[in-house]
Amino acid sequence: MSRHDFTGTVVGRLAALADHTRKDGLAPDLRKDVARRVLDLLGNSLAAHSQPSAAAVIGVATGWGGNEDATAIGTGRRFPAATAALVNGTLAHSMDSDDTHLPSVLHPSASVIPAALAVAEATGASGAALLDAAGVGIEITVRLGMGGYDEALGNSEFFERGQHATSICGAIGSAAAAAMLYGLDAEGIADAMGIAASFGAGLLEANRTGGSVKRTHCGWAAHSGITAAELARHGLTGPPTVIEGRFGFLHAFCGDRADAAKVVEGLGEQWELPGIFFKPYPCNHFTHAGIDAARELRDRGVRPEDIVGIELGVPAPVLRTIAEPAESKAKPESGYHAAFSGPFTVARALLGGSGLGVGHHDFTDAMAKDPETLRLAGLVRCHADERSSEIYPHQFPAVLRVNTRDGEWHEARVEFNRGGPRNPLSDDELAEKFRLNVGGRRTSEDTGQVAALALGLGDALDVAELMAAVRD
Template sequence: MNELQNLATFVSEIKLENVPKEVVAAAKMCILDTLSTALGGVTNSMFQSIKEVYLKTEKDGNGGISLWGDKREASLRTVTFLNGMSGHILELDDVHINSKTHIGTVVIPAAWTLAQYLQKSGNDLIEAVICGYEVMARIGMGFGVSSHRNLGWHVTGTAGTFGSAAACGKLLGFTPAQMTAAFGLAGTQSCSTWAFLSDGATNKILHPGRAAVSGLESCLLVKGGMRGSAHILDAEDGGIFPMMSREYDYSMVDKDLGAVYEILNVDKKPYPCCRSTHCAIEGALNLRKTYHIDPETIDHVEVYTYLVGLKQCGLSNSSKEPHAATEAKFSTPYLVATAFLTGKVGLSDFEQAKINNTKRQELLKKVVIKEDPIFTERYPHHWGCRVEVTLKNGCTYSQEIKDASGSVTAPLTPEQMTAKALSCCEIYHSEQVKELVYTLLNLESCSVLPDLSALKPVTQP
């Protein structure tokens, strides 16, 4: 298909000096956001255990490439895989809403690790990151967001392989033919589903890690002489668009290519949980503040949202009765209850004791999530909702949120982004983190990438 080949040609031929300045600035902000959330997640106990298992297979961590937040080394593929997972742990990574993809946690670990291995410059990294965002977003939009999701696919994994391949192929100097071959190999490795919601399983962080390393390996295989199909999206027998969606659109793959940069349409999360809960959180926070609502006076709460938001964060038993962090992060009832009770939602709200707090568990059972066709129709361009709270005295108050904080229409300021980065990285020495933030915001001046292994957590879990 010409659309995929056009995308491959675009990636091969793009030059950073011809990219608009606002696109370069957006890429640096995406890099800062992804690295800070990833570094903040490295002390997660499950991730630490996984890392130890993998490093044991590589002679206790002597493989040539250093890990983020860890002085030990491993192979190129293992470091890409582990860094990709760490970026998704806190649920604070960015979201391209028109494709429903978490791009940063796939593209940036792949690009950074390969750039480190190849001793590339900051400009080289920025260029690769822009390519990765453009490709992953466009493949994700092409899948048809609602249909792809409602069939059970997690697009961060299915489109992510393409984004990683684009970033890595750019760093390797691939021709359009090589890039097309890599896309074919990336697509044949597309995977990841939403089954984890059924029982609060902990494998969601696997999806970006696997996508990141699969895209890298696609490029390595091309270097070795393998070729993936140029018809990976549209082949009559095995094309993944018709296999994975009933509403796919090939034209989205190269529509306005070079004129519209999708990296400018990326949300940055202020709350460490599923993006589909953020409008409900803000609705509850606004109602609490505006009407001085005492949680003890609440009779019930109704949240009206889009179908995917209902399925993802309000329909399963684990979202209705969360008892683990992986469940609470995908529970609109829990997050609305938390917002009404505390007036905020932060990382500490996913500690076991707080999730099982009696008041939170009692209030969340009064929160009901429903679909409103109006919000379903607006999705995925707007992930809005309406929160209605009814008090025991019969008074009802309502708040509609069209787009949550951190969206393209309500962006976080540079100061808020810096504050978020510092907050995510509280486990490190503050001066080290401040220096890293400064370096990342001036990445064009770096002839080599900063050493992220030098940031060692002050305290281990």
């Protein structure tokens, strides 16, 4: 039993929301929203099995062994809940196709849903209980991210300091979800989050200069969240002012720019959850508007072979991620790094791409060496666009200008990202994304069954049935 009084503290208020939701459930529309995110995550995870990050983490998990409590998606294996969450969170984030909250720029589902799935399967929870826990965990994750967002700066202080807020905040959201499914009360949920606040980690340098470690960040956050909840079950406690304290979470990571009030503003009344953007393309979200602009120009009849110059205007803060260093963005070292390149993604979209616009086939190591793609990518000059900077980070807009051999300039501006509330993906489009993600490894009957099971989770479905459908 906790020795602390959490009344009125930030973590106490978050835990109260979690406890209330555990008992009374989410509203039906919020449950449906989370079910869509579960389907999206399963497809993103199944698509990642060819990646080195998948082999590395599955190899480590297999060496650890342990109780066979929860499914590692697509592996045919079961592991302890925290280990399964490590594998599944890594898979979910490996293809850079996971959802994004704005303006915090977090990918919340990739850590929280793997944690919730693992504990729900291990405990025999219903689909409704899974959705309730995952929904609250996602909400907590993005609200913590907003506590580190500086309106005047127009960017996240986490990102300004090179920290991966997705995994840092995701560890706490995952802990809340896991604690709910373990049946902990408000104090236990608060303790789990307080413990997890010491476990979150992640640096963003790999986005700039290479390395695949970022793919494991959401897996480690999910693993940490479950571990924290298990420790809370066994009596470990967290500090009551873990979020807002002088040596607490926000001050430690974001310093004086942090604003704890944003974390609980409108809590339980105004949900961030339904406004989180789905990704139609498996690449960094900052690149998506440029892709859509390139698709528009192609649809207007601009031919790649006629292009002699390309200008890509984006919000100033995203240049460091998708445009710098310019040499490596124009000629990425691998397919994975190509997914973080504005020049490369624009080039692939101008050449026709695949999937829903561009797809996994556009980000293979072989495609990263494709001569025509590299020719076009080498023509791209990235710059800060004033209008895009004004809109960012509530959208990730872009303007694309292409010069052709006849001396004409062709321009397309995209201000509302596809997959967001202003330009949403339908259930059918999400199901199509799932089909493309599994890439012929499953029959259309199998993909339809998984989609139906995921979207029907709110009907008290046993989570084990869904996980059995994606085990192999």
